[in-house]
Amino acid sequence: MFDRNLPFNDLPNLPPPELIIDNEILIKWGLASRNLAELNKNILRMPNPSMLINTIGLREAKTSTAIENIFTTDDELYRAISSQIREDHASSSAKEVLRYREALWGGYQLIKAEDRLTEKVLLQVFQKTKNSTQGFRPPQSLTVIRRGNSELRPGEVIYTPPRGEHIIQDKIHNLLDFLNFDTDIDPLLKMAIAHYQFEAIHPFTDGNGRTGRILNLLYLVNQGLLSQPVLYLSRYILENKADYYLLLAGVTQRAAWKPWLLFMMEAVERTAKQTNQMIDDIMDQKEVTLRFAKSKISWYSNEFNDLLFSQPYVKQERFKEVLKIKSRTTLVKYANELITHGIISSFYDKKEVYYINNDLVRILS
Ligand SMILES: Nc1ncnc2c1ncn2[C@@H]1O[C@H](COP(=O)(O)OP(=O)(O)OP(=O)(O)O)[C@@H](O)[C@H]1O
Ligand SMILES: [Mg+2]
Structure with missing residues (x-):
């Protein structure tokens, strides 16, 4: 007999003796x-x-x-x-x-x-x-x-x-x-x-x-x-x-x-x-963003779109790498273009700048 106050040492081994898969x-x-x-x-x-x-x-x-x-x-x-x-x-x-x-x-x-x-x-x-x-x-x-x-x-x-x-x-x-x-x-x-x-x-x-x-x-x-x-x-x-x-x-x-x-x-x-x-929503949004961004921004590429949809927050450094940009001025110009069109927003932490894909954040949370 099972008693909830006593250690259940009679726990049956597996496979369960009384298992019926109907x-x-x-x-x-x-x-x-x-x-x-x-x-x-x-x-x-x-x-x-x-x-x-x-x-x-x-x-x-x-x-x-x-x-x-x-x-x-x-x-x-x-x-x-x-x-x-x-x-x-x-x-x-x-x-x-x-x-x-x-x-x-x-x-x-x-x-x-x-x-x-x-x-x-x-x-x-x-x-x-x-x-x-x-x-x-x-x-x-x-x-x-x-x-x-x-x-x-x-x-x-x-x-x-x-x-x-x-x-x-x-x-x-x-x-x-x-x-x-x-x-x-x-x-x-x-x-x-x-x-x-x-x-x-x-x-x-x-x-x-x-x-x-x-x-x-x-x-x-x-x-x-x-x-x-x-x-x-x-x-x-x-x-x-x-x-x-x-x-x-x-x-x-x-x-x-x-x-x-x-x-x-x-x-x-x-x-x-x-x-x-969730995956469908992310992939649909990814397509929509790609089409929209390409129609507005000349340098916008598939590769860059992939980056934006690979995680909700991207460090400024990663941005630079993917876009193969050296100068800070160009980077800021590019980022501002994205921000103006509502594709990303930026966030300043104590020592770092992050870019946020708000559409992705919305879907994930
Ligand atoms: N009657 C029961 N028989 C066996 N296991 C049970 C029974 N009731 C609950 N449990 C399991 O015990 C777990 C709680 O045990 P324990 O506190 O060690 O885990 P926890 O990870 O700290 O807690 P939680 O699952 O609440 O996050 C429950 O999540 C459930 O899996
Ligand atoms: Mg516990």
Whole structure:
């Protein structure tokens, strides 16, 4: 019998003994797969696909108090956001943004080198997410999951993960074997099953949610379902957090795999659709800007247009390089032409000048 106050050492190994993949699940799986495949094709149209994931913080930045921090390069943007938000006080989506990018790209490099999802990948993603050097939680740690999961006002215990010598190691090994070697289940469904399992094992004292959501993407990339980790699946999960919690609990308590799998397939389908829409909007805008700018500005080129649409903020230096301009006067003249026609605006940081593609910023945020 499951008791939410006792360590759930009876967590079944994978594949789930009671799993049935019925027609309804397969229909949702098909929709999710189709949209994911569409996204993969669409990614190739972008001059710089990683922009999609690198700028996830834009929305959070907008709501932060220091408005001028919006107008910096990505790196500075992230640093600014990080220093403003104390993790335990942060809203879940702001917290997600904090170290998401580092953990994701670090994990992406490592999983390519390792060629599969390994314990090393898992630990590194966790450590980057939490900016920590810890490993799996020790047997004596009293980690539990509480309702609301807020460090400020803890609610009642809803789940106690397995506890004891070796149990985390064993469960994790089983999980990794399942992901890497089980050939009976499609990888997209395996991702969803494994995500439950990872959260139920809860190998770390904190950061399990964020780590698990990054692992989802890395696994899709590793399995060739996603060519780059540009799908921000977390948004859907965070926006439906109450359901997400209930469905995870449903698997533990009633082996309710079906609603869980439907939820995760829906998450993939919707997120892939949104990302596709965003790519379409960016590419349409890119065309429109190109046509408009060429009609107004004699030197405007495709290459330059690519630059403007490869990231929302461009440093003055990059401008110079691409336009092969040496003199500052010419540069300012060129930039002013763009500004006059509303193609970019400029922003002066303490020591640098940035040019901003406002259309792109609008679409990305
Ligand atoms: N009943 C449950 N069984 C298993 N896992 C659960 C259950 N309820 C929630 N979880 C998982 O636990 C995560 C929270 O754990 P933890 O605090 O370690 O992660 P986090 O990354 O710090 O938090 P968050 O996911 O809220 O950002 C949730 O995101 C969810 O994935
Ligand atoms: Mg937490």
